[in-house]
Amino acid sequence: MIRERVVVYGAGSPLGRRVLDALRANSDTHALTADSLEREALRAAVREADVVINTTMGAAATISSAANRLFDALRAAAPAKRLVHVSSMTVYGSAIGKCNETTLPVDPIGKYAAAHIAAETGARGFSQAVILRPGCEYGPGCEAWSGRVAAWLAHRRIGDLGAGGDGCCNLVFIEDLVRAVLAARRAPAAAGRAFNIAMAGPPSWNEYLIAYAIALGATPVHRMTRRRWMLESRLLAPPLKVAELTIGRFPFIARLVPPPIPPSFRRLCTQEIRLDVTAAEEILGLQWTPLAAGLRAAASAFSD
Amino acid sequence: MLLDTTDFPDDHEIRADIIIVGAGAAGITMALDLIGSNQSVLLLESGGLEEEPGTQDLYAGAVVNARLHSPPDRYRQRRLGGTTTIWGGRCMPLDPIDFEVRDYVPASGWPITYTDVEPFYARANAICEAGAFAYTTDATFGPAALPIVAGFTSADFSTHRLERFSCPTNFAARYAHKLEGRHNVQVVLHANLTQIVLDENGTQVKQLLLRTLGGKRVAARGGCYVLATGGLETARLLLANRDRHPKGIGNQHDTVGRYYMCHVAGTIGAIQFTCPSSAVYRGYRMSPEGVYCRQRFALEESAQRREAIGNFIARLHHPRITDPAHRSAILSLLYLAKPLIPYEYQQRLHGTEGNSPGDWLRHVANVVAGPIEAASFTWHMARDRMLAERKFPSIIINSKANLYSIDFHAEQYPNAASRVLLDDTVDPLGMPRIKIDWRYLPEDVHTVRRALEILAKDFAASGVGQLHYDPALVETEITRYGAYGGHHIGTARMGSDPRSSVVDANCRLHAVHNLYIAGSAVFPTSSQANPTLTIVALALRLASHLRRTGAVR
Numbered sequence: 001m002i003r004e005r006v007v008v009y010g011a012g013s014p015l016g017r018r019v020l021d022a023l024r025a026n027s028d029t030h031a032l033t034a035d036s037l038e039r040e041a042l043r044a045a046v047r048e049a050d051v052v053i054n055t056t057m058g059a060a061a062t063i064s065s066a067a068n069r070l071f072d073a074l075r076a077a078a079p080a081k082r083l084v085h086v087s088s089m090t091v092y093g094s095a096i097g098k099c100n101e102t103t104l105p106v107d108p109i110g111k112y113a114a115a116h117i118a119a120e121t122g123a124r125g126f127s128q129a130v131i132l133r134p135g136c137e138y139g140p141g142c143e144a145w146s147g148r149v150a151a152w153l154a155h156r157r158i159g160d161l162g163a164g165g166d167g168c169c170n171l172v173f174i175e176d177l178v179r180a181v182l183a184a185r186r187a188p189a190a191a192g193r194a195f196n197i198a199m200a201g202p203p204s205w206n207e208y209l210i211a212y213a214i215a216l217g218a219t220p221v222h223r224m225t226r227r228r229w230m231l232e233s234r235l236l237a238p239p240l241k242v243a244e245l246t247i248g249r250f251p252f253i254a255r256l257v258p259p260p261i262p263p264s265f266r267r268l269c270t271q272e273i274r275l276d277v278t279a280a281e282e283i284l285g286l287q288w289t290p291l292a293a294g295l296r297a298a299a300s301a302f303s304d
Numbered sequence: 305m306l307l308d309t310t311d312f313p314d315d316h317e318i319r320a321d322i323i324i325v326g327a328g329a330a331g332i333t334m335a336l337d338l339i340g341s342n343q344s345v346l347l348l349e350s351g352g353l354e355e356e357p358g359t360q361d362l363y364a365g366a367v368v369n370a371r372l373h374s375p376p377d378r379y380r381q382r383r384l385g386g387t388t389t390i391w392g393g394r395c396m397p398l399d400p401i402d403f404e405v406r407d408y409v410p411a412s413g414w415p416i417t418y419t420d421v422e423p424f425y426a427r428a429n430a431i432c433e434a435g436a437f438a439y440t441t442d443a444t445f446g447p448a449a450l451p452i453v454a455g456f457t458s459a460d461f462s463t464h465r466l467e468r469f470s471c472p473t474n475f476a477a478r479y480a481h482k483l484e485g486r487h488n489v490q491v492v493l494h495a496n497l498t499q500i501v502l503d504e505n506g507t508q509v510k511q512l513l514l515r516t517l518g519g520k521r522v523a524a525r526g527g528c529y530v531l532a533t534g535g536l537e538t539a540r541l542l543l544a545n546r547d548r549h550p551k552g553i554g555n556q557h558d559t560v561g562r563y564y565m566c567h568v569a570g571t572i573g574a575i576q577f578t579c580p581s582s583a584v585y586r587g588y589r590m591s592p593e594g595v596y597c598r599q600r601f602a603l604e605e606s607a608q609r610r611e612a613i614g615n616f617i618a619r620l621h622h623p624r625i626t627d628p629a630h631r632s633a634i635l636s637l638l639y640l641a642k643p644l645i646p647y648e649y650q651q652r653l654h655g656t657e658g659n660s661p662g663d664w665l666r667h668v669a670n671v672v673a674g675p676i677e678a679a680s681f682t683w684h685m686a687r688d689r690m691l692a693e694r695k696f697p698s699i700i701i702n703s704k705a706n707l708y709s710i711d712f713h714a715e716q717y718p719n720a721a722s723r724v725l726l727d728d729t730v731d732p733l734g735m736p737r738i739k740i741d742w743r744y745l746p747e748d749v750h751t752v753r754r755a756l757e758i759l760a761k762d763f764a765a766s767g768v769g770q771l772h773y774d775p776a777l778v779e780t781e782i783t784r785y786g787a788y789g790g791h792h793i794g795t796a797r798m799g800s801d802p803r804s805s806v807v808d809a810n811c812r813l814h815a816v817h818n819l820y821i822a823g824s825a826v827f828p829t830s831s832q833a834n835p836t837l838t839i840v841a842l843a844l845r846l847a848s849h850l851r852r853t854g855a856v857r
Contacts, residue, residue: 096485097340098340159594160433160593160594160694162433162471162478162693163477163478163479163481166481166482210593210594214592214593219592219593219594220590220591220592220593220594220595221592221593221594222594223471223594223692223693223694224693225691225692225693226693272482272485
């Protein structure tokens with residue numbers, strides 16, 4: 001039997017680990033991670049592969065450098081092979097309303113979003129590339145949208161944000177995103193296309209935060225005053241970030257410093273952007289984990 | 305988009321598919337719901353972003369019996385957000401029985417049932433920021449919920465039903481930002497509707513004529529029109545437009561402005577509980593999603609039918625604030641602070657007692673005798689009400705003596721003689737001012753009297769305490785503060801017969817095919833429930849209807 005050879009680049013990310021595990025559970029797939037490979041070794045691995053998956057997550061510089069290295073290796077390989085490039089919904093910038101995959105970025109565009117846009121531009125240079133634009137990944141192991149949010153809720157640092165939480169929360173359960181990656185590596189009609197990956201009928205941020213707090217048992221949910229929310233996300237965020245970067249090196253006292261609530265999170269909570277996921281449903285055949293089930297899993301993982 | 309009529313050129317014309325007059329609970333809800341639809345929406349508001357005396361004065365008018373009803377410019381706000389800018393926030397749905405034809409309630413019966421409104425209540429609850437649509441203790445708190453009075457049992461009164469409290473949400477402060485950035489919604493301030501122009505047959509609205517207090521004239525032309533101006537102003541606007549219909553729009557059968565209802569409410573008696581004070585809980589509990597909830601004694605539908613009386617609920621209440629005999633530092637502090645309390649919340653701080661210098665000194669003595677109690681209460685109100693975004697809903701004082709009064713809130717029967725009509729005076733825009741002739745019936749007093757009898761009997765039979773009150777004083781207590789402020793119901797009632805109603809089941813005027821009414825004016829009966837939640841639910845239902853029927857220019 002000829003086994004499908006898959007290279008996962010960015011397997012250190014929560015998504016990458018899960019994708020790798022899922023692939024390795026298939027007897028007809030040979031999956032390996034290429035994160036630590038030097039340039040020539042990476043080129044060789046990519047050359048041998050049937051499918052290359054980029055699940056790199058992190059800061060803008062990490063996204064850019066990973067994309068550059070991987071695409072360099074892909075350009076050296078022949079024939080063209082399927083690339084599944086996991087991007088981000090941030091490529092829409094400050095857009096509001098319903099966004100499908102043809103929606104153009106709207107200014108202002110942050111550094112992180114710009115890195116994803118540039119990486120997507122590189123990915124589109126490969127005819128077999130499939131670009132996935134996930135919303136906010138949540139679930140077990142998802143620190144950004146489940147882990148740190150659980151900590152903020154438990155300490156009553158966020159809650160019902162009122163008008164500050166009216167934005168659309170384009171959640172995607174982590175296992176749904178894994179399924180999207182796996183489907184994208186094979187779906188014939190997916191080549192050369194981008195796909196929004198988020199649950200259909202998403203909640204508002206307030207609805208998400210309240211439902212998650214209830215699932216965590218962090219109740220009653222606190223209604224944040226505007227003053228308190230601005231204090232947390234505007235005034236306290238910079239010094240807490242500095243403290244995290246400095247004191248964070250000393251685990252002894254790092255736990256005494258509460259994690260910052262970044263201004264970008266405050267902005268996202270008001271952004272009324274709704275991802276149109278019709279293409280992902282029709283071409284990748286995705287179905288979405290119900291929010292209640294996803295929240296139960298996330299709460300179970302982070303309730304400590 | 306937020307615009308101002310004062311910025312338009314004179315004789316400017318604004319066009320939209322759906323034109324909503326009044327940016328209060330109903331109007332803002334409809335505009336929110338129509339965001340992103342393929343219909344353009346124009347939301348017209350008479351006022352500005354804040355209260356303006358000149359605009360607020362347009363609400364002024366006359367009251368036939370000033371003892372029974374507050375002045376027409378009280379409990380109403382003519383500004384963006386409407387009366388939600390001052391409301392108390394109590395939310396609860398109507399009960400299924402409220403929609404039924406009850407042979408013992410003349411003119412009762414809606415052309416729709418509870419199940420027609422129920423699908424819209426959950427979203428209405430969310431818009432009112434009252435949490436989940438869960439109005440029982442089991443659904444909200446699970447089986448561990450505490451009773452109001454441990455040991456109280458009754459076949460006729462339930463104690464597991466809740467009222468939930470909005471923040472209270474000021475719809476302007478909360479939702480204006482959502483309306484501003486929308487391509488299909490325009491909000492226009494300082495747009496006073498002065499004329500509803502009908503076609504030659506008088507069956508279609510052609511346009512609305514608007515004026516500013518500065519004299520600017522603007523027209524609004526659309527496919528369909530919605531009056532969302534509250535129970536009093538809706539009647540005034542319909543009655544005042546007599547160009548095509550001499551009795552006013554929709555008033556061919558003299559129904560507009562009639563059947564005006566508020567609620568029958570008051571505080572009465574003294575109940576001395578014999579159970580431990582820890583067995584009595586009359587305060588608020590916070591639901592998991594962070595919403596204040598309170599249980600009440602609700603008269604079961606079976607008891608209403610058996611007794612042939614209206615809907616009724618009761619709550620345990622503190623003694624009358626004005627009477628210093630209560631010896632409560634907190635209540636006396638409230639009495640002394642009444643100049644600082646808004647008019648709409650002051651009513652119960654006025655009374656026949658407490659007005660003499662001697663009474664005033666006794667209130668001071670109560671405060672002096674309980675400085676810790678008074679200070680602790682002041683801190684609680686500052687932290688949990690004044691500074692909080694979700695405000696503690698009302699004063700809760702647990703009696704050390706286990707002694708309470710009964711606060712009741714009951715349905716008022718529809719009564720054609722209770723009405724809103726036009727006064728002989730006009731406002732600065734030339735519109736006839738309003739005149740209110742609110743009346744109640746012996747049946748309203750009977751509802752309260754009989755419900756209290758049953759409640760007293762059940763307290764005694766349960767062995768938890770004795771409710772003492774003078775049945776002869778029920779009517780006195782009902783009229784002590786007059787009609788319940790702010791609940792303006794029934795003046796353009798919904799029905800299937802054009803001879804006895806103004807709008808049909810879709811809230812469209814029988815007589816004018818593109819004119820709709822949103823708000824409590826359409827309620828044919830008043831229920832025991834505060835109206836706002838149902839106003840919002842019916843506004844959502846109407847928005848859904850307009851979206852479905854595709855009302856376009």
